[in-house]
Every structure is written in C-alpha cells, then in structure tokens.
Amino acid sequence: MIREMTKPDFEAFWPVFHTIVKARETYAFDPDMNFEEGWQLWCEMPIKTFVYEESGKILGSYYIKANAMGPGSHICNCGYMVSEASRGKGIASQLCLHSQAIAAELGFRAMQFNAVVSTNDIAVRLWQNMGFQIIGTIPDAYQHGQLGYVDSYIMYKVLVETD
Amino acid sequence: MIREMTKPDFEAFWPVFHTIVKARETYAFDPDMNFEEGWQLWCEMPIKTFVYEESGKILGSYYIKANAMGPGSHICNCGYMVSEASRGKGIASQLCLHSQAIAAELGFRAMQFNAVVSTNDIAVRLWQNMGFQIIGTIPDAYQHGQLGYVDSYIMYKVLVETD
Numbered sequence: 001m002i003r004e005m006t007k008p009d010f011e012a013f014w015p016v017f018h019t020i021v022k023a024r025e026t027y028a029f030d031p032d033m034n035f036e037e038g039w040q041l042w043c044e045m046p047i048k049t050f051v052y053e054e055s056g057k058i059l060g061s062y063y064i065k066a067n068a069m070g071p072g073s074h075i076c077n078c079g080y081m082v083s084e085a086s087r088g089k090g091i092a093s094q095l096c097l098h099s100q101a102i103a104a105e106l107g108f109r110a111m112q113f114n115a116v117v118s119t120n121d122i123a124v125r126l127w128q129n130m131g132f133q134i135i136g137t138i139p140d141a142y143q144h145g146q147l148g149y150v151d152s153y154i155m156y157k158v159l160v161e162t163d
Numbered sequence: 164m165i166r167e168m169t170k171p172d173f174e175a176f177w178p179v180f181h182t183i184v185k186a187r188e189t190y191a192f193d194p195d196m197n198f199e200e201g202w203q204l205w206c207e208m209p210i211k212t213f214v215y216e217e218s219g220k221i222l223g224s225y226y227i228k229a230n231a232m233g234p235g236s237h238i239c240n241c242g243y244m245v246s247e248a249s250r251g252k253g254i255a256s257q258l259c260l261h262s263q264a265i266a267a268e269l270g271f272r273a274m275q276f277n278a279v280v281s282t283n284d285i286a287v288r289l290w291q292n293m294g295f296q297i298i299g300t301i302p303d304a305y306q307h308g309q310l311g312y313v314d315s316y317i318m319y320k321v322l323v324e325t326d
Contacts, residue, residue: 021233024233024234027233027234028231028232028233028234028235028236029232029233030232030233030236031233031234033233068191068277068278068304069191069192069193070184070187070190070191070192070193070194070196071187071190071191071194071305071306071307071308072191072278072304072305072306072315073191073193074306075301075304109303110302110303110304112301114231114277115231115235135299135300135301135302136298136299136300136301136317137298137299138238138275138298138299138317138319139273139298139319139321140272140273140321140325141231141235141238141273142234142235143234143235143237144234145234148325149325152235154299154301154317156301156302158302158303162303162311162312
C-alpha cells in the first residue's frame with residue numbers, strides 16, 4: 001500500500017498536489033509551479049518519495065530528504081500530502097510512521113519540519129501526537145491564501161538517541 | 164569595498180571557504196566539497212553573492228537567497244564568511260548590515276538563519292547585537308569537528324513590519 005512513487009504515479013497525483021499548492025494554506029511551494037517543477041521538487045530532489053495506494057488510486061504521498069548538508073546531514077526532512085477526499089482516515093499518520101522507519105533505515109537520527117503553518121491545526125496536532133515538538137515559531141513566516149501572514153512552527157523529533 | 168562576487172573572486176576566496184567548511188565548526192556544508200560545488204552553492208544558487216574587498220584582497224563574503232518558496236518567499240537567508248586573519252575587525256557586521264539593506268531592496272521582509280551553531284559564540288553574540296533573536300533551538304543539529312553533536316539556533320530578524 002505504501003511504495004515508491006513513479007512518474008505515472010505523480011501524474012495521477014498531480015491534481016491533488018496542484019490543488020494543495022494552489023490553496024496556499026500548508027506548503028511553501030510556488031503556487032504557480034508546473035508539472036515538471038512539481039516532479040523535480042517532490043520526486044527528484046528528495047532521496048526517496050512514496051505513495052499511499054488503495055484500489056489503484058494514489059491517495060497520499062511523502063518525500064524524505066536530508067534537511068542540511070555535511071555536519072547537519074543526520075537530520076531528515078519530510079513533506080506529506082493526502083487527497084482531500086481521503087483525509088481523516090489515518091493516512092497521514094501511516095505515511096509519517098513509514099517515513100520514520102525509512103529515515104532510521106537511511107541512517108537519520110532525527111526528523112525536522114521547517115515550516116508547519118500554525119493555522120494548520122490538524123497537522124500540528126497530528127505531528128504532536130506522533131511525538132514531534134514545536135522547537136521554534138517563525139513570526140509571519142507564511143502568506144496564507146485566506147488569512148494573510150501567519151506564523152510557522154519548526155517541529156522536531158529524535159529518532160535515534162545520540163551518544 | 165562591498166561588491167558582487169565574480170568567479171575569479173571565488174577562486175581567490177576558495178582557500179578561506181575550503182578551510183571554514185573543512186573545520187566543521189560553523190557551516191552545514193559538505194566538508195569534502197570541491198571548488199565547483201562550492202561555487203554553485205555559494206554563488207549560483209543564491210540570488211546574489213557579495214565580497215568584502217580591501218587592497219585587492221577578498222577578506223569576506225556573503226550570499227543572500229529566499230529561505231522558502233511561494234508563500235514563504237518573503238523571508239531571506241544569508242550566510243557570511245570572513246577569513247581567519249581578518250576577524251575581529253567588524254567585517255562580518257558590515258557584511259550583515261549590507262545584506263539587510265540588499266534584502267530590503269529585493270523586497271524581503273525578514274531574515275532567518277536556519278542553523279547558527281550554538282558553540283559559535285562570536286556569531287551568536289554578533290547576530291544578537293544586530294537585532295536577531297533566537298527563535299528556536301535544534302537539539303544535536305550539528306556534528307562539530309571537535310565537540311561532537313551540538314545544538315543549532317534558528318535566528319530571525321524583522322526587516323519590514325508586516326501589516
């Protein structure tokens with residue numbers, strides 16, 4: 001059900017991706033990006049990208065990449081998307097659990113989200129329930145499509161204790 | 164004295180750049196990066212890169228880029244380097260002041276540093292003196308060349324008040 005994303009998968013998922021980015025409520029991505037830019041950002045720049053598939057439909061996706069280079073490369077970063085029709089069914093939780101397992105496999109010691117939009121209550125609560133802490137608040141970090149400037153949170157979870 | 168960086172400038176500055184990155188004390192850059200990778204990272208990916216020149220010598224440099232895309236693109240990010248022999252002369256302060264003016268010119272509303280290594284006291288104090296606040300601490304974010312895992316700070320300064 002969760003497996004690596006192919007380009008045909010991203011084609012199938014593009015309407016969801018495009019709608020989420022266009023809404024300017026959750027992602028700091030260019031709302032006018034085209035398909036190829038989306039593919040690059042979501043699937044080519046990360047280390048790996050996965051889909052949540054059910055009955056041949058792509059209901060969600062996430063990527064994993066290093067959050068920094070060299071001496072900062074032991075912390076990973078992930079981004080998750082779930083289609084609007086499939087929300088509230090625990091798919092984001094499953095993707096996040098999967099990503100933590102993959103992160104550990106890839107040798108990462110912690111996971112960091114750099115900009116969780118503060119008004120995205122569902123995401124904030126979900127990540128908190130999964131053990132992520134808000135370690136910082138960036139004032140007016142996000143130009144929300146409906147609400148204007150709102151804060152973003154930096155969230156963090158240790159995956160493997162350092163010595 | 165402060166002007167945009169050319170490739171010959173970066174060639175002249177490379178020994179400083181390489182030494183700083185190799186030391187693994189301040190930058191989350193791959194310590195083994197080569198010249199071309201350094202050029203890309205420092206001069207091609209950013210919007211602009213500047214040098215501090217004195218008597219024909221490049222004593223310092225900084226880059227400026229957007230810290231995020233789309234709805235997060237009003238916050239910029241900068242990185243500064245000063246050659247070891249030229250420290251303690253206020254060059255970093257001058258570069259930072261210059262970068263704040265350039266940031267405002269480019270339309271940015273705030274500046275964010277994503278990973279100021281907590282043991283880099285001189286930098287932390289300097290940015291605080293220049294009006295930056297620590298808005299978050301990332302536990303064990305940096306594998307310091309001498310000290311092992313140390314925290315990093317996220318620092319932030321408003322440049323233009325949002326409405």
